Amino acid sequence: MSTLASENIVTGYGKQEIVHGISLTAELGKITCIFGPNGCGKSTLLKAIAGALPVWNGAARLGETVLSNLPVHEVVRQGLVLMPQGGGVFPRLTVMENLRMGGYAIADKRLVERRIETLIDQYPSLARRRKTAAGALSGGEQAMLSLARALVSEPRFILLDEPSAGLSPAMVIETLERITTLTKQGIGILMVEQNIREAMPIADKLYILAAGSKRFEGSPQDVRDDRQIMDIYMGGV
Ligand SMILES: Nc1ncnc2c1ncn2[C@@H]1O[C@H](COP(=O)(O)OP(=O)(O)O)[C@@H](O)[C@H]1O
Ligand SMILES: [Mg+2]
Numbered sequence: 349m350s351t352l353a354s355e356n357i358v359t360g361y362g363k364q365e366i367v368h369g370i371s372l373t374a375e376l377g378k379i380t381c382i383f384g385p386n387g388c389g390k391s392t393l394l395k396a397i398a399g400a401l402p403v404w405n406g407a408a409r410l411g412e413t414v415l416s417n418l419p420v421h422e423v424v425r426q427g428l429v430l431m432p433q434g435g436g437v438f439p440r441l442t443v444m445e446n447l448r449m450g451g452y453a454i455a456d457k458r459l460v461e462r463r464i465e466t467l468i469d470q471y472p473s474l475a476r477r478r479k480t481a482a483g484a485l486s487g488g489e490q491a492m493l494s495l496a497r498a499l500v501s502e503p504r505f506i507l508l509d510e511p512s513a514g515l516s517p518a519m520v521i522e523t524l525e526r527i528t529t530l531t532k533q534g535i536g537i538l539m540v541e542q543n544i545r546e547a548m549p550i551a552d553k554l555y556i557l558a559a560g561s562k563r564f565e566g567s568p569q570d571v572r573d574d575r576q577i578m579d580i581y582m583g584g585v
Contacts, residue, residue, distance in 0.1 A: 351375055352397070352428065352505045352536060356406035357416075359396040366392045368560045369406060374538040374553075376504060377531050381547050382540045383581065384557035390540040391433055393557070394507045397538070398430035399423035410505065421453040427504035431511060433540075435494030439483025443474050446482050446493055450500030460500060467496050488519035495526060505536040512543050520546055544582055556581050 352374040360366040367389045374380035382390050395401040397408040399420045407416040415423050429450075437446050447468070451460030468475045471492050477485065482493055491511065498506050511527065512520040520543055527537055528550050541547035548554075548568050556564040556577065564577050571577055 350411040358405035378552040381551040433509040450497035
């Protein structure tokens with residue numbers, strides 16, 4: 349079975365070390381959540397795992413394959429895709445053009461079109477607006493578009509950076525339900541979330557970061573049982 353692992357990853361920007369050696373694992377078919385205060389290095393860690401930021405020390409590994417310092421398109425071919433904070437849709441490109449970007453690492457463009465046709469059926473609001481510029485979609489529709497785009501490469505693992513940020517309460521629930529559905533298809537999810545209340549019930553495993561280091565790992569129940577962690581990091585959720 350393939351496990352996605354961050355093995356003692358150290359990284360940062362310029363000379364500034366932000367992530368001070370973080371280890372974690374995520375499994376196929378499971379939701380692994382990362383919580384932690386703003387600015388503690390959650391996005392930086394996800395980018396380093398996905399190959400979007402160089403790793404200074406340690407490595408990301410998918411099964412036996414070391415991902416670190418492979419080009420991003422090669423990481424995508426290995427089965428790992430990052431949905432960045434804010435979704436990263438291209439506002440001036442149409443829905444279809446954005447979806448095609450999700451298949452940029454795949455040489456067979458007819459295969460990409462077939463996958464998009466299969467996927468878009470599951471997203472009726474996108475299917476109706478194929479030629480609409482992504483920037484004209486609602487926040488919820490843009491969130492669906494970025495999720496659908498991530499799926500075009502048929503990843504084994506998806507890294508999601510705050511997928512429910514800025515969405516209406518109803519869309520938060522729909523987005524997290526769709527993510528849960530993906531795990532039923534065997535996809536592994538590694539997700540940074542601020543909506544702790546909504547994310548806790550669907551998480552299989554949790555990590556809490558603070559100031560670029562790992563402060564806690566365990567099941568949601570382990571977190572609930574830990575008064576100190578609940579009070580300090582979870583705001584009494
Ligand atoms: N592109 C960047 N260049 C320089 N510093 C950055 C950059 N992105 C983030 N940082 C800094 O790295 C730290 C961690 O940021 P980030 O990983 O985005 O935190 P989080 O996602 O936990 O809110 C912050 O101090 C932030 O200012
Ligand atoms: Mg972030």
